[in-house]
Amino acid sequence: MISKELCRQVFTTALKTGGDFAELFAETTYYNYYESATGKITKADGNHLYGASLRILKGSLEVSGYTNDLSKDSLLALAEKLAAAFADGKFVDAAPLEEKRVDTRHPILRKPLSLSAQDKIKYLDSAYQAIKDYSPEIVQIILNLRDDTQKVLIANSEGRYLEDERYHVIMYCHVVAGDGKTTQDATDSIGGHVGYELLDNFDIPAFAKSIADRAITMLHSDEMIGGIMDVVVHNAFGGVLLHEACVHSLEATSVAKGASVFSGKLGTKIASEIVTAIDDGTIKNAWGSLNVDDEGETTKRNVLIENGILKSYLVDYRNSRKMNHPVTGSSRRQSYKFSPTSRMSNTFFAPGKHTFEEIIAKTKYGLFAKKMGGGSVDPTTGEFNFAVNEGYMVENGKITKPVRGATLVGSGAQILKNVDMIGDNLEFGYGMCGSLSGSIPTSVGQPTIRVQKLTVGGRGENK
Amino acid sequence: MNIKLLIDKAKTAGFDAVEVYETQSKGLQVLVYDGEVEENKVTSAKSYTVRAVCNDKMTVYTTETEDEDLDFIVSRLKENVAVLTTDEEFSLFTGSEKYPPGRKMNPIFTQTSLEDKIKLIVDLEKTTKNYDKRIVHVAHCRYVEHYRFVKIVNSYGLNLSKENQFAYVTVQAVAKENEQTQSAIEIKVKRDFSEFDADKIGKTVAKKAIAMLNAKPVPSKSYPIIFENRAMSELIGTFASIFSADAAIKKITPLLGKVGKTVFSNKITFVDDPLLEEAVTYSPFDDEGVASYTKNVVEAGVFKTFLHNLKTAKYFKTKSTGNGYKTGSGIGIQATNFCLRTNETTKSKEEIISGTQEGLLITELAGLHSGTNHVNGDFSAQASGFLIENGKIVRPVTLIVVSGNYIKMMNEIDEIGNDFKIFSNEVGTPSVKITKLPVSGL
Numbered sequence: 001m002i003s004k005e006l007c008r009q010v011f012t013t014a015l016k017t018g019g020d021f022a023e024l025f026a027e028t029t030y031y032n033y034y035e036s037a038t039g040k041i042t043k044a045d046g047n048h049l050y051g052a053s054l055r056i057l058k059g060s061l062e063v064s065g066y067t068n069d070l071s072k073d074s075l076l077a078l079a080e081k082l083a084a085a086f087a088d089g090k091f092v093d094a095a096p097l098e099e100k101r102v103d104t105r106h107p108i109l110r111k112p113l114s115l116s117a118q119d120k121i122k123y124l125d126s127a128y129q130a131i132k133d134y135s136p137e138i139v140q141i142i143l144n145l146r147d148d149t150q151k152v153l154i155a156n157s158e159g160r161y162l163e164d165e166r167y168h169v170i171m172y173c174h175v176v177a178g179d180g181k182t183t184q185d186a187t188d189s190i191g192g193h194v195g196y197e198l199l200d201n202f203d204i205p206a207f208a209k210s211i212a213d214r215a216i217t218m219l220h221s222d223e224m225i226g227g228i229m230d231v232v233v234h235n236a237f238g239g240v241l242l243h244e245a246c247v248h249s250l251e252a253t254s255v256a257k258g259a260s261v262f263s264g265k266l267g268t269k270i271a272s273e274i275v276t277a278i279d280d281g282t283i284k285n286a287w288g289s290l291n292v293d294d295e296g297e298t299t300k301r302n303v304l305i306e307n308g309i310l311k312s313y314l315v316d317y318r319n320s321r322k323m324n325h326p327v328t329g330s331s332r333r334q335s336y337k338f339s340p341t342s343r344m345s346n347t348f349f350a351p352g353k354h355t356f357e358e359i360i361a362k363t364k365y366g367l368f369a370k371k372m373g374g375g376s377v378d379p380t381t382g383e384f385n386f387a388v389n390e391g392y393m394v395e396n397g398k399i400t401k402p403v404r405g406a407t408l409v410g411s412g413a414q415i416l417k418n419v420d421m422i423g424d425n426l427e428f429g430y431g432m433c434g435s436l437s438g439s440i441p442t443s444v445g446q447p448t449i450r451v452q453k454l455t456v457g458g459r460g461e462n463k
Numbered sequence: 464m465n466i467k468l469l470i471d472k473a474k475t476a477g478f479d480a481v482e483v484y485e486t487q488s489k490g491l492q493v494l495v496y497d498g499e500v501e502e503n504k505v506t507s508a509k510s511y512t513v514r515a516v517c518n519d520k521m522t523v524y525t526t527e528t529e530d531e532d533l534d535f536i537v538s539r540l541k542e543n544v545a546v547l548t549t550d551e552e553f554s555l556f557t558g559s560e561k562y563p564p565g566r567k568m569n570p571i572f573t574q575t576s577l578e579d580k581i582k583l584i585v586d587l588e589k590t591t592k593n594y595d596k597r598i599v600h601v602a603h604c605r606y607v608e609h610y611r612f613v614k615i616v617n618s619y620g621l622n623l624s625k626e627n628q629f630a631y632v633t634v635q636a637v638a639k640e641n642e643q644t645q646s647a648i649e650i651k652v653k654r655d656f657s658e659f660d661a662d663k664i665g666k667t668v669a670k671k672a673i674a675m676l677n678a679k680p681v682p683s684k685s686y687p688i689i690f691e692n693r694a695m696s697e698l699i700g701t702f703a704s705i706f707s708a709d710a711a712i713k714k715i716t717p718l719l720g721k722v723g724k725t726v727f728s729n730k731i732t733f734v735d736d737p738l739l740e741e742a743v744t745y746s747p748f749d750d751e752g753v754a755s756y757t758k759n760v761v762e763a764g765v766f767k768t769f770l771h772n773l774k775t776a777k778y779f780k781t782k783s784t785g786n787g788y789k790t791g792s793g794i795g796i797q798a799t800n801f802c803l804r805t806n807e808t809t810k811s812k813e814e815i816i817s818g819t820q821e822g823l824l825i826t827e828l829a830g831l832h833s834g835t836n837h838v839n840g841d842f843s844a845q846a847s848g849f850l851i852e853n854g855k856i857v858r859p860v861t862l863i864v865v866s867g868n869y870i871k872m873m874n875e876i877d878e879i880g881n882d883f884k885i886f887s888n889e890v891g892t893p894s895v896k897i898t899k900l901p902v903s904g905l
Contacts, residue, residue, distance in 0.1 A: 033791070037549075037713055040550060041547050042547070042549040043547075043792070043793060044543035044544070044546050044547055045523040045792035046543065046792075047526075047792060048525065048528065049527055050527040050528040051527055060501070061502075062503070064503075064505075065506060066506050066507070067507055068509055068527045068528060068529075085500075085503050116542060117542050117543050117545070117546045118545070118546055121546050139714055142713065176715055176838055178838075183717075184838070185715075185836065226864060226866070226902075227683050227903060257496065259602045261644065339504065373834070374833030375830055375833055376829055376832070376845075378829070380602050380635070380637045380644060381644045383829075383845070385829050385833075385834065385844070385845030385864070386830065386833055386834075387835075387843065405843055405866060407830065407834045407845070407866070409830075409862050409863070411862070455680065455862060455863070455864065455903060455904065456864075456903060457864020457865075458864075459867060459868070459901055460901070461685060
């Protein structure tokens, strides 16, 4: 996209007023979107993102800009403009660029651009066919399929020059059930940093049926009656709890300024000793994985919490300068329009020793949050919330009845200490995580866990 | 990009109608920390969105490069339109008879120096920090400026353009006392640089964070709830989608089949007001080129109309209400300056509080993006605010969940405040008191 020679010229211009680091990130990304509603294909659209971002650092001060004109004149003009933000300082020229080959750790068999639109909509149809006659109470089935093919060039004044390709495929299924009086819906998704082989090797009908079944179950459930109780959070997307309640507060964006509840806590006990939490950007073909992060750093498996002790934060290059903490291969951006910063990849609680059955059997009264929805957190206070999309009451060690409308709130620091049982059934769920550097694919994962004394909200009222 | 040639090529390839929606945007973003500039970002971007119709079906392709091969674009459009099987009928617009005037751009942003913009947020950070020693951090303090030019050209001869410009500052204050941390965020959006008042914004955000210190939950039960105007605007914004005719086609709105019926308390009127003078956003026409106008969506509790774009209007055999706006890859439905108005007598927020024996004033809601069921109107949201006893605020409250059903709640309006304000999410509302809602806490 941009030659080595031009990158070098841009860096020399960018650094002439005293900046000490310059970086170019260029991308050309093709997105495809398909949607079906009640079995009819309603959308088949495409999008081509194209542009480059230049940023200059001086210490931890960042000056940046982007453009979709990648010509020499345009990039040099951008460099001039950004360099003008610094007062005259000592000029240190950029290092010669050395091209580095990125090893692909995520093999892509059926690349999105090698399939026709006709091939792709067959996946949507397979989900629809599986559940169209599932129940007369199903009133709507909305299916979405999205793929992207991203080619990036990452170069910096310290000699880095590399190209990488990223591929994502994700399918969403949204089922609405109604009985004339009220309606309930259920959603789920399957995705990866992978080609369409993901869906070839996946039981789409079973996946669709599980979602239809959940919508029907929730339609015939009671409203949650709120209060403080033990909560059993099921595996896979249940990991959103760890993601929201804890790891957002371990991202350098909040830690670097001392604003996070976990600032200055490295090496100290921040969680119950059975808790080990990991962010791993290397898992083969996983939704949140990358070969290299958006600064060109090889992704890693970062143990964040080990047996309750805080071991590492998630740190990007710029924040590593502020924090005196090594980079962790965690710098990500939605596109060239966002500045990169520390973000999660695939984040999960390591498995524990209990079985799922044991955890339920040992719970006297509480909520079993089988399927979590999304949530949010304020990293400065650690206060979080999230929705429970499929819940059941647990009474005297048995799952009794389905409940809807439950919401969990609490503080991240507290919840980590209150995890008292961890299961052996680690699985992953797929989501888009929104933060300072935009919306990016991240996996959340965990085995079934139990959290003591959590505030559960609900619309139900004691009669 | 040669737009005319692209339109010609697509027509030759068999499309009945073709449109190019062009945008050019420019922006500036400055962040300060500890009195120093920490980030300074200048941006400029273009995009071309091609919408093409063949046999009433539409496909969309967007590109950000001017040099995209026109034949490649046409081949993508052809491949995609061929797989569509929807019964919905799409069309492009031939034009409205008359358009409201465009808004004059305020040159004050371009005339103000970068130094003055930096000084604004340096001052803002300082005022916030110095307000009280319990303010331990200013987590972020940012100035953002945005300019956007839009041009729509189609094969029916439509040729329209508009521009919009605004700036905002946002600041987050973090307060700490007795091992408890509380934070507050303030966002101010303006069309004129001189309207930013660093002193006022800084003091407001600091005061808010401090007021929340030593907050704790309340016992779980139902309480009368006063949603302060900002929290109310978030609820209204979250549920604006129930007025979308697209949701009606998909049968995913609780207002399905309710046009002409009483759906809310007769104290409630909702106005979609894209031409509202006092608002930051002003939109003379929507993203399909349909002229905008002011309309009552709900009038004294009676549901008057769904909001339409061209597609939903055709489906329901009516006219577009000028609410077709780009969302994701296609044209969705949005209100612009969606305002809660009332014909009833209103009271000040203070009077409403003093008339409340026991209740909660809710100032912040979080998690509405996930704790909301748009299909039936149910919601559960993390909330914070203040406990009211005997007509007086007695203490701050945090980590509670307020739940309810939006439709039911809008039928149980107790009182409406006189503090109408338009917020950055393009929703305008006063504070509103609801008879009661279940709260989960202790």
